[in-house]
Amino acid sequence: MTMLFKLSTFCAALVALSGCTSSAHTQKNTISSPLHLEQTLSALDQPALPVEQIFKLPITVEDAHWIEIDGLNAQVLTSSKTQGLSLWNSNAQRVQHIPGSFSKIDYRSIGQQLIIQTTDLLQQRPVIFRFDLNTGTWAKPVYLAARSFKTEDNCLYLTPDQSLYSFLVGEEGIGEQWMIQSGGSNQISPHFIRSMSLPPNSGFCVVDDHHDKLYINEEDVGIWAYEADPEADLIRYPVDLNHPYGSILGNVSGLSLIDNALAAMDESKAVLYRYRIEGTSWHKLPPLSLQNVDEPERISLKGTQDQKQLLLVDDQIKLLNINWTTQALPPKKAGLAIPADVETDLVPSRGDAADDPAIWVNQANPRLSRVLGTDKQGGLAVYDLNGKQLQYLKVGRLNNVDIRPNFKLGQQTVDLAIATNRDQNSLHLFSIHQKTGQVKDLGELPTDLNNIYGFCMYQNRQGETFAIPNDKNGTFVQYKIQSKASGLSVEEVLRFKVSSQPEGCVVDDEHDRIYVGEEAKAVWTTRLDDPKQIQLQPVITVGEQVKADIEGLAIYKGQVRDYLVISSQGDDSYVVVDAAAPYQLRGKFKISADLNHEIDAVSETDGLEVTSANLGGIWKKGMLVVQDGRKRMPEGNQNYKYVAWEKIAQALGLE
Template sequence: MSILLTPARSLLAALICLGSGAAVAGSLSASTDPSLTLKPWLPKQALAIEAIGFVPGTSERLAASERDGLLLLDAQGQELARLKGSFNGLDSRAAGQQVLVATLDSQRQQALLVSLDPHSRQWGQPLYLPPRDFPVNGLCLYRDEASNLFLFLVGEEGKGEQWLVGAGSRLSATAQRVRGVPLPPAAQFCQVDDGANQLLVNEENVGWWAYPAHPEADVERRPVAMRAPFGEVAKAAGAMALVPGGVLALDPKAARLHLYQQQGGYLQQGEGWSARAALALPGLKEPESLAVQASAKGLQVLVRDDDDGQIYQGRLDWQATPVPLAPVLPNVPALSQSEPVGRQGDAADDPAIWIHPRQPELSRVLGTNKKQGLLAYDLQGKLLQELPVGRLNNVDLRPNFKLGTQVVDLAVASNRDHNSLSLFSIDRASGELREAGEIPTPLKEIYGICLFQPASGELYAFANGKDGSFLQYRLSAPDGRVQGELVRQFKVDSQPEGCVADDQRQRLFLGEEDVGVWAVDARADQPANLASVIEVGPQLHADVEGLALYQSEAHDYLVISSQGNDSYVVLDAEPPFASRGAFRVGLNAAAGIDGASETDGLEVTSANLGGPWSQGLLVVQDGRKRMPEQTQNFKFVPWAEVARALKLP
């Protein structure tokens, strides 16, 4: 029996690579309407297959069967290798010379991964995920830009999870739960486009949805296609296979095949989806499982009819002209992290690094909790001190401040409870923090703070407000009580926050969140003429948040939190402020530390703090704590790894 399919509209010329999950974007090339002829691939009941797929890069196929186990089959359907058991659901990724296969053990009700050597036709030792407290309907694999391998679980009643299961070409010894993902209540199928970092999930009675797949992404979804009357899907949203910039999907109850293209491609995501083709599947009563693979002659297609278990195969004459994907930023893992802060929600904000004058390994990281106060951690992230003084937003510090007859190090934070500056003395021997007073400001909504200490030894504080105002105070404490004298004020057009002063060059860098970074003379007796350093654009994504300076004898760099794309931009700290690139703080699988995202404040030092911090330390606030999901915290990154990733001189 053969079935001839003719599209209702021109099809998207596309190159599909289902097995690897890393589709290459394509452009339309539909000079003629292609057709698909399906023929039975395996005799009915030869194998009781529930799910079918292609082995990445080969003509061989994978099959999951509750009766016959996990199977490796040749192009003619002959069995090449079998893993005994009862399995359902299927996805795979190439991993060096091997293939990693994900499936569900029907008897144990657990998801598992197992490696397959296609050459020796040997299965490896399965890695089982722990039993879940919900029924798992489906699963799919995802490999991120740093080659970490994840498994998504699709469960009943909207329950979904993302698990870290491997790195590079190896499976982990144990799987680690990364986060929960709220999914549609009637979901059964999922696929991930690795290149676009996009998870596609069906909702049987509604349609198909697209979610960000990256573990540090915010949880949001966009509709791909909806069931009538909200879209052209006649009856149900079922299984899917990836196409470049889109998806090929089944309506099992109407026996139709739909193709959707994402508008704008991978470089301009978020503009919606458009229907490119709708094909009837005459003769199939309930097409359930779908697999597609590119070949030199077009696209190989496998479809399983759930009505009688028959599997059909065919070829679609689709071609595509590849176009480049968005550039991949290097990932630098954190080596340690702070304990989570003691408040829920958007709480942690800005760090500062206090350097012990005699024993650098005893240095501390200060961090603000804008729902609580000021925190102090050691270099391993252990909480050492907590000062519940109010809603502190930003913090900065400088050494050798004369507090009456004492010489202390001074930390200053913006206090949103009182629109004031909260001051703290730091004991130079022990690192212990103590409250040292408060300076009121006329700001209606105080926000950012940074300090400036020129060679003359005076200490200045720059405070800014949400209305764009900057106030510069000279700080002193001749009688042991800190006081502030307002010496200059200026304004930017919109909301600022992050700022950092270059004491050596007497220059202030300030961030205007939706605009970019400016430089201005930090001296109080000089005009506040703004000079552009970098504008929001292709590299720097709003909001512009934390700013910090890495200063060494050889090079000075300005580090900026590009919050809009969860990255960090590094510039030369001198004109013309040349870009040295951007990076992300990624997941450290070996240490069990998640990456950093939605970063507010950051700080960096070039001081040798010993061990992994011998070339300095970068601290960034993490707006989404994963693995496990907890309140926000701070990530500690060796500067040596940043320099290596960006090839800094």
């Protein structure tokens, strides 16, 4: 698994002076074309823009936003501590009203639904309101569970598949992310996703849905960007910092987005800072000094490509026209997402622990089949088809595991599981009872690898069983596993090498063909039935469809054709290609959350396995099992997720 370097607070604060950042993040997220202090001061020497237009309302507002939704006769959305929530038309006439006492607000529109989130100050709880544009009616409000902290701000995040999330910014650096509504559903059903460590003195946030970024202010420090995707690591990037590390002169409060631009209000200096967003970089634009405003905290932007109208809130709602050219963003397409059907119990070890699954098929009673999953901090877990842990063998740091049936062990015939054990750079063997599924430790066999890593097994037409571990240096070794009177032994048959670090591999026994994943480059294949004819040929390379790292590989044996399933860890997805030349691409998908069963989405997958065996029930066409690198909803140790193959086949149009 590739772990991303996280900026420390000290490092981020000094980024402008020391360049203290990781090379990976420098390529992905940068502050480009910095505006030096002299340029900032020069821009502020220009005549200040007078704010003279006032959107006069008969109430005192806490927060206000432009609102532009087809079919809604409203222009401004406000919250008030005494007058509740209100929608106002262009003539400052109230067209909708919810009595109460509310703080800061955010909204999104989904289809014919307007969804507003705020905090009910009387109940001290975040609350969701939904307005039906067709009927002109409000649904019953939905409250989040009472929090243990005061909510300073909340902001919404809408993904391309129309899943809606909420961020709560609390006092003293407390933050949370919630799922409010899953894609394709019209039901508001809040579920806690994850805790977040945020800056300790923050009170304003906004989310860029297009670039999946959460922006947060930090008092007297600057502006930070976080990954908004709930499956992303908790990493922050400095957008701009206070002088002398950046161009901010005072205290940033309100934030607003329009097209490819971010605006930030400096309430203490009455200055509007502006930034152009290009991919994942922030380019500073000349700031604007404002007149006739009194410590404005909250702002909202709307407008055309070249003309913007700024709404700001001090003791009144004030409006300002700005000549500011931005670029409209194209609609973001939603990729295919398939929810998991089952998740396993959590692996016992904390941190990066779960790694690779294998599926054992009970030939006598398929419903009693098992899933074996490695815990690379401690051992091997055994689960039933409902995800319940039945056994845990604490035998060491097991990385990858595979299974082959009908191995002759002395006078018995057992199914054989083998895993790579990184404690001793060895092969760790286990027998599986063919009727009960009970897993038994058989001990270890040595290898000559220095840093054993990935693994797969192979059983040829003669019934011989082979273990094929690999080393981080790219070496693959095929060992023949033998059971003799003196015990189990290994005999090297062949070895080959790829140019950089591999891990996942799988063998198509029927065709004597191995597929190997070179993490940063490609999936390769070669035949194994002739050791003199090892010629690696490319199946698919890292690029548009597969994003590094390439991790787990598995083969689905279909009635019409076979499919190779690839873990594309770089974009948290799974790629399916034909398991035969010319290896036609059949599609890719992600595994999404299932709110009804409280199963979180999947990301950072290392190993995976698939079977086409009829295991009964929803598994009648087989199943896919994947490792989940981040456990959410609620947070916890890692685990494995199961997906019915029938859903995957239908979604991708597989035969």
